[in-house]
Amino acid sequence: MxxxxxxxxxxxxxxxxxxxxxxxxxxxxxxxxxxxxxxxxxPVEKMSLISQDIFQNDYVNAFQYSVTEGYTPLRELVKKRLASKFGINYPDDELIITTGGQQGIDLTAKVLCNEHDVVITEDPSFIGALNAFRAYNTRLVGVENEKDGINVEKLEKAIIENPYCKLIYLIPTFQNPSGTTMSLEKRKRVIELANKYDKVILEDNPYGELRFEGEDIPTLKSLDTEDRVIYCSSFSKVLSAGMRMGFICGNKDIIQKVVVVKQVNDVHTNIFFQILAARFIERYGLDxxxxxxxxxxxxxxxxxxxxxxxxxxxxxxxxxxxxxxxxxxxxxxxxxxxxxxxxxxxxxxxxxxxxxxxxxxxxxxxxxxxxxxxxxxxxxxxxxxxxxxxxx
Ligand SMILES: Cc1ncc(COP(=O)(O)O)c(C=O)c1O
Incomplete structure (x- = not known):
């Protein structure tokens, strides 16, 4: 055939x-x-101990259907960490658990982008995101990524030249593939441009916890005053990639729409692993x-x-x-x-x-x-x- x-x-x-x-x-x-x-x-040994505890004491929750938004204690723990470590605390925002960061990217594109809309990305950028955007028949416009992040003059030009730009997808910290980090000056400028031209930014930050040198730089989301940055991240690089756990937070209306499409997509993220991650953080912390x-x-x-x-x-x-x-x-x-x-x-x-x-x-x-x-x-x-x- x-x-x-x-x-x-x-x-x-x-x-x-x-x-x-x-x-x-x-x-x-x-x-x-x-x-x-x-x-x-x-953290295999600690996970193993917690797993045994879940099997013995919480197996009904761990094996039953659950809610699409994610396991409430885990959502609360993630919100707390985002507020304390990443300056992310927008009062009207919503945060949900996703099946890896990849799903957050995919579903954001699904709820926002029509065919032939433009998505602006750094050039180079993460292949998983590029393919997600391609799958919705969007048109990709790459903007040169320099050693201190995206070229902001070229970004503005790309925005002006592409009025159907629906989304700006950025990995400002320890970028995949280049390893670069966007400077604070550029971050501020990116937010100014998004405000000026009324654009939505998807900030992808799965490596943000993994700084081994230098000083933290505020996330785009923490600099956002108009609730136009959607922030997604992942447990893949800090606990386990195979658990397929990520999260996304941002404007309530957008995230609620993501919940609807996630329901169709996979109903909810693996609940056993959500409970496992929550218990790990409660018992041992992440630091x-x-x-x-x-x-x-x-x-x-x-x-x-x-x-x-x-x-x-x-x-x-x-x-x-x-x-x-x-x-x-x-x-x-x-x-x-x-x-x-x-x-x-x-x-x-x-x-x-x-x-x-x-x-x-x-x-x-x-x-x-x-x-x-x-x-x-x-x-x-x-x-x-x-x-x-x-x-x-
Ligand atoms: C920039 C970036 N975003 C998102 C992801 C997706 O990660 P996961 O779906 O494992 O959470 C990756 C994985 O390598 C990545 O590099």
Whole structure:
């Protein structure tokens, strides 16, 4: 049979990153391509104790249908943390639990965007979000992302040139894929532009807890005075990615609409894991665990950057992330990113081709590296292989 796919999905390609996973079956391959948190970041023993307790004492709640908005104690704990750590406390806002941050992005696009509406994103940006926007037949407009975040002059130009822009999607902190963080000045300017041109911003902040260097910068949402920033985030990088737990908060009317479409989508997020996460936070808090993850990634990021700078000696320009999971290399020689990707695979080291993250096709000389999953030995050896690939 030759399936005839819908207009919405016929042009969607599988995520190149998931495809790369398939080519990683070679045991000799060193992967800098993953987007996974380190397995060391999963608090297994504590989770195991709480799980036993839930099975014994709360199994009815854990195995029964639940409400779409999410487990109330967990919602309250998240609200408290957002207020205390991220300055997010808009009185009329609503917060719900989503099935990963990915669902928050997808459902926001679903409730706001019509076909052919424009979504402005950083260029490069997170492939999962780009594909969500593509699935609603929106038109993507990428705006250059610099080392201190999106180019705000170009952002204003893009807004003016695209009157049907419905949404501005931004990852201001430890961006995926580039690892960059938007400066406070730019954040303020972005909010001014959203106010001036009456736009909605979707701020995606799944890495915001993972700062291992420097000072926190206020979230866009905390700078928002007109309730036009929708904020989404995730437990994937702080507790477990497999639990598929995220949250979204913002304007009550928008979030209530998201609840309606979520009901159709998956009824509610896995309730066992919601209870588990709530009990974990009530019993142990998150700070100690997150401090451990930050230390882990600080060491790995420094090791990878030191090796890269020493080895490439300026031939490739690398970003210097102050948190999160990724860094971004741009080849000064102008080598095509797909050519470099193939050469790297032939040297048995995997990176992600920068083209994967482009909102629209074009030239690319960049690639993404992940430091959270490889061992220290793999980081050192993998950088050597990258050097050989670059000079092939
Ligand atoms: C920028 C960004 N947003 C959202 C997500 C989605 O995360 P999850 O659905 O696991 O919560 C990711 C995952 O890698 C991401 O990098």
């Amino acid at each position: 030759n399936p005839v796919f819908s207009d919405k999905t016929k042009d969607l390609a599988p995520s190149a990153i998931r495809e790369i996973f398939k080519s990683l079956t070679d045991p000799e391959m060193i992967s800098f391509a993953a987007g996974n948190p380190s397995p060391q970041s999963f 100690e665990h997150i401090a451990f993850i930050r230390q882990l990634y600080r060491n790995k990021a420094h090791l990878m950057l030191d090796e890269l700078e020493k080895t490439f000696d300026g031939e490739i320009d690398f970003t210097h992330p102050q948190g999160g999971l990724f860094l971004w290399g741009t080849m000064k020689s102008g080598m095509d990113s797909s050519e470099f990707f193939r050469k790297a695979i032939s040297e048995k080291v995997a990176v992600v081709d920068g083209k994967t993250f482009m909102p629209t096709p074009g030239e690319c000389h960049s690639f993404r590296l992940n430091y959270s999953t490889p061992s220290d030995e793999q980081i050192v050896e993998g950088v050597r292989r990258l050097y050989r690939a670059y000079h092939k």
